[in-house]
Amino acid sequence: MISENFSKNICEKNLITQKRVVSPDFIDCNQHVSESSYYKIAIDVLQDLHRELGLNDCFSAEQTAPIVFSSNIEFFREVFVDEEITISVVLLPESINFRKWRRIFEIYNQAGELSAKIISQGAFFDLQTRKVKAPSLKLYEAFRSHNLLAMADIDK
Template sequence: MTFEVTFPTVWANFDANRHMRHTAYNDYAAELRVRFFKEHGYSLNEFAKLNIGPILFKEETSFFKEIHVGENIKVNMELEAISEGLERWKFKHQVFNEKGVLSAEIKVYGAWMDLIKRKLTAPPKEFVEVFNSIEKTSHFEIIPMKNAK
């Protein structure tokens, strides 16, 4: 099942044209990822205990339909790609307006970072179960590791 959250929009997320400002879409996608991991036992405090954190290499947002002040929105998340050791990942988010029309699509490409060494790392083995629970996109793929032998 696709992980999805309904959010009420807030005035601070709108611009002078009275539609949701572009960076707010990405903020809602980030909030969804935090909630997903928390629901699976990995709150921000748990990440801190593990000395790991997510980092983004790239964020792509495509806009299709306006979202207006006061609308509730739905944001979902699917896994587009993952490396074999779960070190790197790609998520796809879709943002729907109150009428259920696709308003934006956000793709994020990232990895896990060891917060002490400040280098990329693999998450604990328990993350396999967490990533297995995420709905996969129709074009899901394994990310090849450049230095793999």
């Protein structure tokens, strides 16, 4: 497994970041970003990155795509309507062959303080056999070349 310190240090480097302005749609009765909205914001950023970087085409051509098994959100600071937030995302291999991975989103408020961290465990999924599999070298290189992949010492 990859150490938490490694994960923390990688995310502080903000390998991939995007900025968004929080709309009223994301605000709950406490007048801050709702629990489900943090996840929606993060996944919207991820889907936009996949489109912009051509990864959706790669998933289609390789008939392999990421699948999530579990996600956990930790909350640290509030975020309010009209704040400009920064979202970072990185994928950490959890196995030598990159079959399994951990994805980390960090969401920072306008003051640059960590507001939420979303950690998901997942794997690559064969779109035809509907089973988990290791990605092709081409898919691995697509993630690495776009700085979406962080490497560390990995135990099997």
